Amino acid sequence: MKILKCPSCQSYGLQSSCSCGGERIAPKPPKYSPEDKYAKYRRMWKHDLDHHDP
Ligand SMILES: [Zn+2]
Secondary structure (H helix, E strand, O other), rough: OOOOEOOOOOOOEEOOOOOOOOEEEEEEEEEOHHHHHHHHHHHHHHHHHHHHHH
């Protein structure tokens, strides 16, 4: 489920048609997502384990 944002009145909602008559659009995604960050750490952690594995 994606949250849409109306550029006209800055309101958020799930429906593409806003109550102000404008059309809601998907807000721009952030430069990085927390999930990516964790995935990176997870990869590093795994790499570290592999490296120190006897
Ligand atoms: Zn609106």
